[in-house]
Amino acid sequence: MDITVLFKLTYGLYVVGTFDGERPVGCIINTCFQVTSQNPILAVSLNKNNYTLEAIRKTKRFSLSIIAEDSDPAVIGGFGYRSSRDCDKYEDFGYTTVEGAPIVNGKFAGRLILDAINFVDNETHYVVFARLVETVQGEGTPMTYDYFHRVIKGKAPKNAPTYVEEDTKPAEEKTSAEDVKKHRYQCIVCGHIVEAEGNLPADYTCPLCKAPKDRFERVME
Ligand SMILES: Cc1cc2nc3c(=O)[nH]c(=O)nc-3n(C[C@H](O)[C@H](O)[C@H](O)COP(=O)(O)O)c2cc1C
Known part of the structure; x- marks a missing residue:
């Protein structure tokens, strides 16, 4: 099977934010799609190891910040490669609470507030179906996953559903x-x-x- 055909699927890039009961937590996802239009339901795919999923399973309410091409790229680094279990990801950016969910401060194309209604087990990931409860307009062109790869030259970590293993070359050792x-x-x-x-x-x-x-x-x- 030629797995590279999967590279042609298109995605956006988002920050998911929620409270774990005491503090704001969150992570980057690229897997989000709208499931229904009336009284909209959306779906996101979250790895079972992600602390953000653990928190959403408890509190249900979460935010989705739609990353724009000119959003601060440090947000992707800050939220996408380390766990809220070990650090406060909002420390460098700050957050605002909207309808009971934390949204990371900064420029984003838009914000959605959602309530998880259904968790479907898919081996390594849960697909979380969630009802839209509030929206906030933002600014900028939504960043696509393709833009993240081509322009920012970023890579997805192991917990992303779209992670692909690849050989990595070590930095060149130079002696001259x-x-x-x-x-x-x-x-x-x-x-x-x-x-x-x-x-x-x-x-x-x-x-x-x-x-x-x-x-x-x-x-x-
Ligand atoms: C570009 C990108 C896309 C990602 N997509 C997803 C995703 O769709 N689902 C997911 O569970 N994790 C995804 N991740 C990985 C999580 O953001 C990452 O595992 C994070 O460290 C989890 O943090 P947490 O333990 O605080 O929840 C993605 C990361 C990056 C950088």
């Missing part, structure tokens, strides 16, 4: 006098680009997604 030249390195996890003289330091970690140095590839110019 060229080492002192400035080079650009890109994080293959979230797409963040950093400039450094010679190699990146051994203990370097991505400021966006915290990936270690071996997740960086040199950008050939």
